Amino acid sequence: MSYHDSHAHGHEGHGAHHGAHHVTPTVVYHAIFGALLCLTVITVWIAQFDFGAANTAIAMLVATVKASLVALFFMHLLHDDRLNMVTFGFGLLFVALFFLFPLLDIASRSYVDPITDNDSVRKAAQQQALQDAHAQKYEDKLSQLSRLNQKGFITATAGEGEAPAASAVDPAAAPAAPAVAPTP
Amino acid sequence: MSSIIAHKHAHFFHSADQEASSAKLGIWLFLVTEVLLFSGLFVGYTVIKTLHPEMWKVASAQLDWVLGSVNTIVLISSSWTVALAVRAAQTNVKGENNAKIGVLLIITILCALGFLGIKYMEYSHKIHDGLLWGTKYFNHPDAIAALKAGVKSTFGLEVTALSDASFLETLKAHAAAGTEQAQHLIHHYASTVTYKDTLMTVEQGHLFFGIYFLLTGLHGIHVVIGMSLLIWIYVGSVKGRYYRDYYTPVEVGGLYWHLVDLIWIYLFPLLYLV
Numbered sequence: 001m002s003y004h005d006s007h008a009h010g011h012e013g014h015g016a017h018h019g020a021h022h023v024t025p026t027v028v029y030h031a032i033f034g035a036l037l038c039l040t041v042i043t044v045w046i047a048q049f050d051f052g053a054a055n056t057a058i059a060m061l062v063a064t065v066k067a068s069l070v071a072l073f074f075m076h077l078l079h080d081d082r083l084n085m086v087t088f089g090f091g092l093l094f095v096a097l098f099f100l101f102p103l104l105d106i107a108s109r110s111y112v113d114p115i116t117d118n119d120s121v122r123k124a125a126q127q128q129a130l131q132d133a134h135a136q137k138y139e140d141k142l143s144q145l146s147r148l149n150q151k152g153f154i155t156a157t158a159g160e161g162e163a164p165a166a167s168a169v170d171p172a173a174a175p176a177a178p179a180v181a182p183t184p
Numbered sequence: 185m186s187s188i189i190a191h192k193h194a195h196f197f198h199s200a201d202q203e204a205s206s207a208k209l210g211i212w213l214f215l216v217t218e219v220l221l222f223s224g225l226f227v228g229y230t231v232i233k234t235l236h237p238e239m240w241k242v243a244s245a246q247l248d249w250v251l252g253s254v255n256t257i258v259l260i261s262s263s264w265t266v267a268l269a270v271r272a273a274q275t276n277v278k279g280e281n282n283a284k285i286g287v288l289l290i291i292t293i294l295c296a297l298g299f300l301g302i303k304y305m306e307y308s309h310k311i312h313d314g315l316l317w318g319t320k321y322f323n324h325p326d327a328i329a330a331l332k333a334g335v336k337s338t339f340g341l342e343v344t345a346l347s348d349a350s351f352l353e354t355l356k357a358h359a360a361a362g363t364e365q366a367q368h369l370i371h372h373y374a375s376t377v378t379y380k381d382t383l384m385t386v387e388q389g390h391l392f393f394g395i396y397f398l399l400t401g402l403h404g405i406h407v408v409i410g411m412s413l414l415i416w417i418y419v420g421s422v423k424g425r426y427y428r429d430y431y432t433p434v435e436v437g438g439l440y441w442h443l444v445d446l447i448w449i450y451l452f453p454l455l456y457l458v
Contacts, residue, residue: 021428023274024267033264040256044249047457059453066449074267075442076435081205084212091216095223102227106234 022079032073039066186279189423191430204432211436215443218406222447225399229454232391243392244455246315248306252456255302256448262295263445266414266438273421273431285421285434289414292441296411303404315393399451406444413437 043062047055072078077085197203233240269288272281310316417437420426426434 021274023271026268026271029264029267029271033260036260036264037257040253040260043453043457044253047249047453056454056458059458060450063450063453067446070263070442070446070449074263074445075439081208084208087209087212088216088219091219095219098220098223098227099230102231106231 022076024073024076024079028073032069035069036066186282187424188276188279188282188427189425191425200429204430207432207436208439211439215439218443218447222399222402225395225402226450226454229395229399232395236391239389240392243389244458246310247396247456249456251302251306252452255299256452258295258299258302259445259448262292262299263442265289265291265295266441269421270431270435270438273426273434274428276427276431279424279427281427282421282424285426286418289418289421293411293414293418296407296414299407300404300411303400303407310393316397317390317394396455399455403444403447403451406447410437410441410444413440 039062043059046058046062049055051058071088077088191200193200193203197206265288269285269292272284272288275281276285414437417426417433420433
């Protein structure tokens with residue numbers, strides 16, 4: 001460990017050959033400590049007043065100023081290798097993403113009363129109506145097919161001279177019903 | 185003892201500087217994982233508070249903001265002294281700062297102990313009041329059902345929300361006016377549903393205290409770990425291990441301690457003030 005011996009004593013680490021050893025003047029630490037105490041008093045004082053939702057925003061703003069002072073000066077991020085700041089910054093970015101999606105979920109919800117909610121009743125009715133309409137369409141198709149069958153318009157297409165089976169219009173086989181001759 | 189023990193960097197590092205900057209990048213990466221660990225609980229806090237704003241207001245009012253403020257000042261002071269300890273190590277040339285580093289670390293450790301002592305007071309008070317989960321939550325469904333039934337039979341009131349302030353006022357007014365049933369109701373539930381002199385009947389209130397105990401508990405564990413690290417660093421500093429060219433443990437331990445402070449800077453207003 002002789003490579004440092006050439007350092008002049010009392011240089012307080014200013015540069016020489018490595019920026020990682022930056023020494024913050026004591027007065028800066030005292031000033032930051034004073035600022036942190038003041039901000040603590042301010043945040044407690046402001047909390048007495050009711051600004052509604054703004055209370056949380058103000059408290060978070062003050063907390064973020066305090067946290068920034070601690071990170072930049074006490075934790076040396078300001079004068080440190082920029083890589084450390086980038087590393088921590090990426091961490092905070094992912095915290096922001098983590099907050100974003102639950103908040104989007106909450107912001108897009110509406111209150112639903114499971115007992116008295118008329119909305120759910122309305123939705124159930126809509127669903128039922130859709131099902132009914134679908135069933136009605138199916139019924140219509142079936143009756144049309146059976147009418148055609150009665151008139152003898154339906155013939156087997158894949159048959160080899162066999163007589164058209166009446167079961168061709170069996171409701172259960174309706175989706176696979178043979179080709180229907182155009183209505184005259 | 186004002187001498188130093190020279191540090192020899194590990195053979196797999198090119199230089200002492202490379203060793204120091206690697207250690208620092210390592211601790212910053214670790215601090216990122218710590219922040220992400222806590223952010224899970226902070227997201228839980230946000231979601232539950234947004235879904236139950238009225239409950240949150242009443243439940244969080246049960247915390248003592250004075251104790252919270254004192255603990256904030258204690259932690260900020262400890263952050264300040266540990267920062268000064270790192271600086272003393274940075275400027276320690278021949279061991280002349282050894283005693284200074286030691287004293288600053290001792291003050292930091294005493295702050296940590298003070299913080300834990302105040303936290304113990306808060307915890308024991310709340311546990312005594314039955315606010316810890318699994319004990320006798322004030323919003324136990326049976327207690328709420330019984331209270332609702334009692335109010336209905338006594339006053340003919342259908343109570344849907346026990347957090348309804350007007351209902352509580354009515355009940356307390358009846359009790360103050362000497363209505364025996366109201367006094368009985370309040371007395372009967374005093375052991376399970378009161379806190380201080382307030383009738384605490386906030387439904388879903390356990391969610392607030394669940395978040396409160398988890399957040400402050402996880403933070404408290406970090407205080408204990410940080411304090412243990414600082415004690416270890418103190419021992420090294422007395423021996424003269426940390427000086428201008430090698431103070432990585434002091435700095436890394438200090439960074440961990442600052443993170444404990446950072447988390448509390450957010451915890452304090454979120455739990456005690458808003």
